[in-house]
Amino acid sequence: MKRIYRYYLIVAAVLVMIAGNSAALEFTDFHGRWKLLYRGNYGYEFRFAKNYQAVCILYLQNNAVVFKGVYTLDNPQTLRINISQMKNVNNINTVYGAGGFSNVKSSYFLFHAALVKKDTKKMLELKPLSIVIDGVTSEGYFEPVILLQKQ
Numbered sequence: 001m002k003r004i005y006r007y008y009l010i011v012a013a014v015l016v017m018i019a020g021n022s023a024a025l026e027f028t029d030f031h032g033r034w035k036l037l038y039r040g041n042y043g044y045e046f047r048f049a050k051n052y053q054a055v056c057i058l059y060l061q062n063n064a065v066v067f068k069g070v071y072t073l074d075n076p077q078t079l080r081i082n083i084s085q086m087k088n089v090n091n092i093n094t095v096y097g098a099g100g101f102s103n104v105k106s107s108y109f110l111f112h113a114a115l116v117k118k119d120t121k122k123m124l125e126l127k128p129l130s131i132v133i134d135g136v137t138s139e140g141y142f143e144p145v146i147l148l149q150k151q
Contacts, residue, residue, distance in 0.1 A: 024076030027052070029115055034124045034148035041092060044146055046124070054081045056109065057095060058141060064089040065141075067109075068101065077114060079126065083107035083133065106135035109142075122150045 030048040037043035037059065045057040054071040057064055069083040085101035110130040116123045128142040 025073060025079075025113055025115065027073065030071065030079070030113075030124070033151040035151050036146060036148045044142075044148065046126075046148060056081065056083075059092060059095075062090070062092060064092050064095045066095060066101075067107075069108075074110070077112055078129070079109075079111045079113040081109040081111075083109065086133070104134050107133045116147075118147070124148045124150070 031050055032048065034046045034048075035043065036045075041059050041061050043059045045055075045059070047055040048071060052070045052072065054067075054069050056067040056069075058066075066087050066089060067081070067083045068085040069081050071079060071081045074080045083104055084107075086104055086107075087100040087102060089095050089097075089100070108130070109128070109132075111126040111128055113127075114125045116125050124147075126142075126146040126148065127144065128139075128146075131138045131141050
C-alpha cells in the first residue's frame with residue numbers, strides 16, 4: 001500500500017510540474033525589456049510595450065538588426081510578432097535611433113513562450129517556431145532556445 005501511495009505522489013508531483021510549466025501567458029507577462037547578451041556583443045533584446053508594440057534587436061558584435069512590429073498571443077503559449085519594419089545598424093551605439101527603417105511585408109516571428117524562474121530571476125524562454133521575413137522562411141536569426149532576463 002505504501003508503494004502505491006508513493007507512486008501516486010510521484011505521478012502527482014510530475015503532473016504539477018508539467019502544469020506549472022504550461023501555465024497560460026497573458027499580455028502583461030511580456031511588458032518590459034528582456035535581454036540576453038553574450039561576450040563580444042552578441043545576443044538579443046526584446047521590448048514589449050503595453051500598446052502591443054514590439055522591438056526585437058539582434059546584436060552581432062558591432063552590428064545589429066532591428067525589427068519593429070506588434071505582438072499578440074496566437075494561443076496561451078505562442079507569441080507572435082508581426083514585423084512591419086526592419087533596419088541594419090553598423091554601430092550598436094546608434095541602435096535606438098528612429099531612422100533608417102525599411103518596410104517589410106508578410107513578416108513575422110512565432111515563438112513558443114514560457115516564463116521561468118532561474119536563481120530567483122524572472123526569465124522569458126522563447127523557442128522559435130517560425131521566422132518569416134518578406135514571405136521567406138529565415139531560420140538563421142535565432143537560437144533553438146533563447147532565455148532572456150527581465151531588465
